[in-house]
Amino acid sequence: MQVHKYDVVIVGAGGAGMRAAIESGQRARTAVLTKLYPTRSHTGAAQGGMCAALANVEEDNWEWHTFDTIKGGDYLVDQDAAEVMAKEAIDAVLDLEKMGLPFNRTPEGRIDQRRFGGHTRDHGKAPVRRACYAADRTGHMILQTLYQNCVKHNVEFYNEYYVLDLLTVEEDAVREDGTPFKQKRVAGVVSYDLASGELHVFQAKSVVFASGGAGKVFKTTSNAHTLTGDGMGIAFRRGIPLEDMEFFQFHPTGLAGLGILLSEAARGEGAILRNSEGERFMERYAPTIKDLAPRDIVARSMANEVREGRGCGPNKDYVLLDLTHLEPAHIDAKLPDITEFARTYLGVEPYTEPVPVFPTAHYAMGGIPTNITTEVLQDNDTVVPGLYAAGEVACVSVHGSNRLGTNSLLDINVFGKRAGIAAAEYAKTADFVELPENPEDFTISLLDVARNANGTEKVSAIRKELQDTMDANMQVFRTADTLNQVLRDIESFEERYTRINVQDKGKRFNLDLLEAVELGFLLELARVMTVAALHREESRGGHFREDFPERDDEKFMKHSMAYKEDHAPADGSAEEAIAGVRLATKPVVFTRYEPMVRKY
Amino acid sequence: MSAELAEPASKIELPAGVGGGGEIPTFDITLRVRRYDPEVSAEARWDDYKLTMYGTDRVLDALHKIKWEIDGSVSFRRSCAHGVCGSDAMRINGRNRLACKTLLKDLDTSKPITVEPIKGLPVEKDLIVDMEPFFQSFREVMPFLINKGHAPTKERLQSAEDRERFDDTTKCILCAACTSSCPVFWTDGQYFGPAAIVNAHRFIFDSRDDAGDMRLEILNDKEGVWRCRTTFNCSEACPRGIQVTQAIAEVKQAILARKI
Numbered sequence: 018m019q020v021h022k023y024d025v026v027i028v029g030a031g032g033a034g035m036r037a038a039i040e041s042g043q044r045a046r047t048a049v050l051t052k053l054y055p056t057r058s059h060t061g062a063a064q065g066g067m068c069a070a071l072a073n074v075e076e077d078n079w080e081w082h083t084f085d086t087i088k089g090g091d092y093l094v095d096q097d098a099a100e101v102m103a104k105e106a107i108d109a110v111l112d113l114e115k116m117g118l119p120f121n122r123t124p125e126g127r128i129d130q131r132r133f134g135g136h137t138r139d140h141g142k143a144p145v146r147r148a149c150y151a152a153d154r155t156g157h158m159i160l161q162t163l164y165q166n167c168v169k170h171n172v173e174f175y176n177e178y179y180v181l182d183l184l185t186v187e188e189d190a191v192r193e194d195g196t197p198f199k200q201k202r203v204a205g206v207v208s209y210d211l212a213s214g215e216l217h218v219f220q221a222k223s224v225v226f227a228s229g230g231a232g233k234v235f236k237t238t239s240n241a242h243t244l245t246g247d248g249m250g251i252a253f254r255r256g257i258p259l260e261d262m263e264f265f266q267f268h269p270t271g272l273a274g275l276g277i278l279l280s281e282a283a284r285g286e287g288a289i290l291r292n293s294e295g296e297r298f299m300e301r302y303a304p305t306i307k308d309l310a311p312r313d314i315v316a317r318s319m320a321n322e323v324r325e326g327r328g329c330g331p332n333k334d335y336v337l338l339d340l341t342h343l344e345p346a347h348i349d350a351k352l353p354d355i356t357e358f359a360r361t362y363l364g365v366e367p368y369t370e371p372v373p374v375f376p377t378a379h380y381a382m383g384g385i386p387t388n389i390t391t392e393v394l395q396d397n398d399t400v401v402p403g404l405y406a407a408g409e410v411a412c413v414s415v416h417g418s419n420r421l422g423t424n425s426l427l428d429i430n431v432f433g434k435r436a437g438i439a440a441a442e443y444a445k446t447a448d449f450v451e452l453p454e455n456p457e458d459f460t461i462s463l464l465d466v467a468r469n470a471n472g473t474e475k476v477s478a479i480r481k482e483l484q485d486t487m488d489a490n491m492q493v494f495r496t497a498d499t500l501n502q503v504l505r506d507i508e509s510f511e512e513r514y515t516r517i518n519v520q521d522k523g524k525r526f527n528l529d530l531l532e533a534v535e536l537g538f539l540l541e542l543a544r545v546m547t548v549a550a551l552h553r554e555e556s557r558g559g560h561f562r563e564d565f566p567e568r569d570d571e572k573f574m575k576h577s578m579a580y581k582e583d584h585a586p587a588d589g590s591a592e593e594a595i596a597g598v599r600l601a602t603k604p605v606v607f608t609r610y611e612p613m614v615r616k617y
Numbered sequence: 618m619s620a621e622l623a624e625p626a627s628k629i630e631l632p633a634g635v636g637g638g639g640e641i642p643t644f645d646i647t648l649r650v651r652r653y654d655p656e657v658s659a660e661a662r663w664d665d666y667k668l669t670m671y672g673t674d675r676v677l678d679a680l681h682k683i684k685w686e687i688d689g690s691v692s693f694r695r696s697c698a699h700g701v702c703g704s705d706a707m708r709i710n711g712r713n714r715l716a717c718k719t720l721l722k723d724l725d726t727s728k729p730i731t732v733e734p735i736k737g738l739p740v741e742k743d744l745i746v747d748m749e750p751f752f753q754s755f756r757e758v759m760p761f762l763i764n765k766g767h768a769p770t771k772e773r774l775q776s777a778e779d780r781e782r783f784d785d786t787t788k789c790i791l792c793a794a795c796t797s798s799c800p801v802f803w804t805d806g807q808y809f810g811p812a813a814i815v816n817a818h819r820f821i822f823d824s825r826d827d828a829g830d831m832r833l834e835i836l837n838d839k840e841g842v843w844r845c846r847t848t849f850n851c852s853e854a855c856p857r858g859i860q861v862t863q864a865i866a867e868v869k870q871a872i873l874a875r876k877i
Contacts, residue, residue, distance in 0.1 A: 054748065056791050057694075057702040114772040117762025117825070119780060119787050126774035151787075157701060158787065169761040212741065241696040274673070277699045287625070295629040329631075342625045358699060361718060362673065371631075477685030520689030523656045526742040529689035 018216045018457050023048045024444035025437075026206055026221035028180045028248060031058030032156075032429035033408025033436070034227035035163035035172075040437030041225070042172045045444045048219065049172060050208050052179040052228075052243060052531075055164050059229060059241045060429065063156025064355060065282030066148030067113075067426040068136055069106035073127045074146045079103040081139060082147065086424060087610050089135040089311045090382075090417020091558035091568065093261070093576065095606040098389050098413045102424070102431050109430040110149050118162040120151050131351075132285040135311035135421040141617070144309050148423045153280050153354045159426060177211035179531060180247070182460045183224065183255045185401070186450055192398075196588075201256065201395050203403035204450040207460040211531070214524030216457050222447045223403045223440035226252065226385060226393075227433060230409040233535075234543045235378035235492070236484035239271055239278035248410040250538030252385050253545065256584035257395060257404075260412040260576050260603065261383035262542070263549035264559045266420055267493050269315040271377025273335035275362055279355045279374060281422040284308045286351050288340040290319065291371060292327035298336075303617040310617045313419040313493075313559045316376040320493045323375070330373060337371035376493060382420055382559060383549075384412040386578065386603070391436040396586050397578065397603045403443055403450070407436040414576065418558025467533035472516025476533045479510050479517070483536075487543055491550065496564045500551045504596050507544050514540060545579045548598040552577060570612055576603040642672045646726045648679050650691060651733040654742050661740070664688075665729060670721050676709055676732065677716040680744075693744035700856055703792030707744050708733040713794040713854040735797035737806065751793045754809045758817035758835055763828035779824040786819040786864050788857040795851035795861050807840045811851035811861045814842055818864040821871060833872050842869050 025041045027034045030051035041047040051058070070077040082103035087094045114120060114128060121129040130146040138145040151158040167174070183206055190200035205220040228248030232240025253259050269290070270279040284290075289308045292298050302318040303310035310318075319336050328334050340348060340356075345368045348356055356367045365372050385406040387393050391413070392400040407413075408429045415428055486506040490499035514536065521529035555569035556562050578601045585591035585599035592600045646668055653661040666683050677695055684691045693716070694704040700718040709719055709732055716732070724730050738746040764773070789812060796802050796810035817836055821829040836842045842865055851861035 053696055053702075053704070054752075057696045057704045059697060059702070061790070062697050062699070062701050111772055115762075115764075115768055117820075117823070119783070119823070120772075122775055122777045122780050124777065126776050128772050154788070157790070161787070161789075165761040168756050169759075241702065242698055243696045289625050291629070291631070293631070295631040297625065297627045300627060337631075339625070354701075361720070362699070475685065476689075521692075523654060523690070523742075525654065525656055526692050526745050528692055529684070 018218060020218045020220060021048065022220045022449070024221065025223045025225065025440045026050060026219045027225040027227060028206060029226065029228035029410070030055035030174060031227065031229055031408065032060035032159055032163060032426065033433035034225070035167050036430050036433030037225050037227055037407060037437030037440065038172045039163065039166050039170060040434055041441040042170050044438070044441035047173065047441070048175060050175045050178040050180050050206070050219065052177065052247070054176050055167065055174060056160060058160060059244055061157045061160040062239070062241065062278065063159070063426055064153040064278065064280035065285065066131065066133060066150035066155050066423045067110060067159070067430070068133060068147040068423040069110040069149060069427070070103065070147060071107060071110065071128060071130060071149065073123060074130050076138070077145055077147055079106065081137065081145070082106065084140050084610060085136050086415060086421055087417070088141070088615060089421040090419050091615055092574065092612040093414070093417035093557060093605060095414045096608040096610060097606050098415045100608065101389050102415045102427060105431045106427050109427060109434070113159065113162060113430065116162050116166045118151065118158050120149055131282065132309060133422045134281050134284065134309045134315070137306070144306055148282070148285065150282065152350070153282050153352045156426060175208070178208040178217065179211055180206045180208045180228070180251065181463060181534065182207040183251050184453060184456050185255055186453060198399070200399065201401045202450045203401060204452050205456070207457055209460070209464070211526055214527060216460060218452065218456050220449055220452055222444040222449055223405060225436045225440050226406040226410050227408045227436070228410050230381045231539070231542050232378050232381070234483065234487050234539050234546065236488040237271060237276040237375070238378035239268055239276055240378065245535035246538050246542040247535065249384055250541050253541065253581055256581060257385060257393060257401070258578040258580045259383060259545055260386040260578055261414060261418070262381070262546045262579055263553050263577060264382035264418045265378060265546065266312055266380040266382060266559050267316040267376035268379035269312055269319055269376055270338050270374040272358060272362055273330070273373035273375045276377035277358055277362060278377065278379070279338060279358065279372065280352070281312070283338060283340060283352055283355060286347065287343050288338055290315070291337045291339050292322045293329045293333065294327055298322050306617045311419055311421060314617065317493050317561060319376055335373045335375040338374045339371040340367045341369055341371060380420055380425060381409055382412070382416040382418060384410050387411050387413050389413065390439050391432050392439065403447060405436045405440050407432040418560060463534060464530065467517065467530055467537070468519055470515060470517045470519070472518050474513045474517045476517050476519070476536050479513055480536050480539065483507070483510055483539060483543060491547055493561060495550055495560070495562050497551065500547050503547045504544065507540060507547070508596070511540055544596050545598055548595045549577045549579050549600060551595065552592065552600045574605055574612065576605060578603050643669055644726055645669050646679065646721060647729040648683065649729040649731045650683070650743070652691070652743055653740050654690070672722050674721050675717055676719045676721060676730070677705060679721060680716060680732070692742045701790060703790035706735050706792040706794040706797070708735055713798040715792060715794070715856045718856050735793060737797045737803045738793070748793065750806060751796060751810070751812065754813040755791065755816055758809065758813050758832055759828060760816040760820065762820060762823065762826050764825055765827045773825050775824055782824070783819050783822040785859050786815045788859050789815050789819070790857060792856065794854040794856055798850040798854035800848060800850065801844050801846055805840070805844065808844045809836065809841055811865060814865050814868055815859060815861055818868055821868065829871070830875065833868070833875055836868055837872050842872065
């Protein structure tokens with residue numbers, strides 16, 4: 018085992034991690050640890066754009082963007098955080114342009130902008146052109162541009178170093194009101210070098226989690242195979258709560274049966290959804306902005322069309338994305354990649370045929386709770402000094418119960434930058450926290466459990482069954498019965514997980530072993546998501562309970578905070594444990610917007 | 618900017634059989650995988666796997682089926698599984714492709730389908746190669762925007778035509794399919810290789826960049842663009858459809874034009 022020492026360690030090299038690294042690397046000695054190579058991160062799969070009220074093509078301002086973000090999140094958004102994001106969006110886009118990002122341009126040479134779901138002029142009056150974009154490859158361009166600038170600034174990467182544990186110590190501390198509590202402090206992380214199978218401990222004054230989402234808990238997903246929620250899982254196991262985990266976004270237009278993302282930019286450029294009767298059904302669900310309603314509404318409408326028998330295909334289990342009324346030259350210029358996906362993977366020619374689509378698990382609104390400085394919270398009021406989180410792994414919360422399209426690329430840039438600056442500034446004055454004794458022990462036992470389990474159960478089989486039950490019972494429609502079914506299933510999966518068999522016994526590039534570890538994170542997070550969904554007896558944004566179909570502001574206008582059983586606050590605020598998870602709540606931050614009925 | 622679009626019809630007659638569908642056919646294949654694990658043996662070998670696959674499956678699905686159901690030690694990189702992350706470039710039936718973008722039905726399934734690591738980079742285990750030499754070449758061409766002027770308060774202006782000039786080479790996902798298909802690179806690991814030149818091109822022809830001369834000087838090196846023998850392997854291999862050979866030719870012309 019080797020020990021390394023850095024001022025700042027960043028976990029993850031997608032958009033948030035690299036944006037943080039560009040800031041931190043110029044201020045403090047920084048290492049970036051990633052389980053992949055930086056350019057493999059799933060930021061690169063984002064397509065449509067990044068919203069900012071540049072007002073390059075029509076009137077716009079950041080206050081409208083703030084409002085849209087809050088309304089889009091069904092008022093569960095922390096309004097101070099949304100304001101920060103919408104205001105800093107403008108500089109975030111300009112920063113990227115100055116770093117070299119090749120945005121599409123207007124005839125005047127300015128950054129071009131297009132429409133996107135839920136982004137409106139003057140508080141919902143009509144769609145507005147707010148999304149800055151580079152064809153349908155905006156995420157690819159952001160990822161490449163950030164990597165290029167990391168090269169420029171000599172950022173130190175540890176590629177294929179898989180972080181498996183967060184090292185913290187607890188100190189006795191006293192709150193302002195005199196009550197004693199245990200204050201967590203960050204000491205570093207433990208990582209597994211994929212090439213050699215060796216463990217490396219990184220001692221650090223600051224640790225930034227920027228490790229992305231957990232979409233692989235679902236079967237039909239736009240997420241990469243590697244998005245297994247490791248960062249959330251590591252934090253949760255170490256006593257950090259997870260916020261708003263019941264809210265998972267299903268993107269309306271995944272390629273049917275495959276889940277591969279077809280950008281909302283398609284609808285931004287004029288494509289529409291049709292059912293088996295050829296009907297533009299969104300006219301019924303969102304009369305004002307129709308196909309450009311926020312994703313939760315469109316996804317639910319699609320699922321409802323299929324449920325009521327108006328689905329297409331031999332199994333009537335998808336709807337159609339119709340681009341056939343658009344000019345082929347326009348499609349080629351604005352949507353080249355997604356139309357190629359339809360051709361390559363489904364053999365459908367989007368110029369002349371509508372494309373089969375169905376909602377696909379896309380984005381975790383919830384995650385590691387942070388304040389607007391990206392400091393991680395160990396409970397509602399207490400930050401963990403030196404620990405930061407940004408991007409999909411975090412919940413700041415700018416997305417509330419439903420994220421608007423393009424706001425994820427924005428989130429990673431705004432809060433990634435904030436995290437990099439905050440982590441480096443903290444490291445300038447802080448001392449290293451002494452590593453716990455035998456810092457690698459937890460990780461060794463984690464790996465040994467997977468490596469030495471001498472059973473017959475296949476990791477892939479358990480994972481598939483987990484994904485099947487999540488798709489069937491935790492997707493766009495939920496009830497107490499379906500959620501309890503998931504919890505029963507997970508209990509049996511966790512029992513089987515103790516009897517798995519990892520075939521690869523080697524040290525080099527043992528991905529078989531890592532898939533087993535990843536499954537452990539998936540099971541844990543699926544359980545947290547489901548317990549949180551069970552507690553929230555209302556329907557809001559991406560969380561729709563058929564047994565509680567209305568939004569209930571009186572009881573549920575608050576964030577959920579899920580704690581691992583032994584780590585819940587001792588003040589009696591947490592509910593009884595269900596499946597080892599205890600739920601508490603956190604107030605939503607309001608500034609100027611009163612909750613209204615959410616209509617489009 | 619595009620003109621306002623006319624509202625599409627609220628309801629249309631859909632042609633029969635629209636959106637594909639029907640039973641997805643299954644078929645049997647043999648996947649012949651190049652195996653190498655220095656912890657087990659210094660020798661590489663071929664392993665054959667007989668599999669039943671679906672009509673929409675890709676080579677990556679076949680590799681997953683092996684890893685998940687037959688032999689967990691079969692090792693390969695992958696992430697996004699739809700051709701944008703660049704993790705799973707490999708030699709499939711002797712041609713460099715992304716496993717996640719190669720549909721099995723498009724290959725000759727009457728014979729074993731061979732899958733090997735990309736060539737010219739040290740093999741670490743099975744289909745996994747050491748990518749460091751590849752990224753080293755990338756870093757050497759200064760693959761980042763260098764603008765010596767004062768940064769404007771707002772964005773730098775760039776005409777749509779100037780933006781279009783380097784569009785093709787912005788598509789690169791650094792998968793190494795081009796570089797590891799190049800016969801010059803196979804015999805001379807010092808050669809920058811097509812991917813590094815593509816990424817230099819992306820900045821040399823960006824109207825906002827001021828360091829084109831420096832990059833041209835780097836690529837005028839004996840291991841630079843002049844090693845290219847115009848075999849077009851790279852263009853054929855590129856999963857993003859980048860006209861790699863043309864990009865290299867444009868860099869060569871720029872060097873010559875500069876000398877005059």
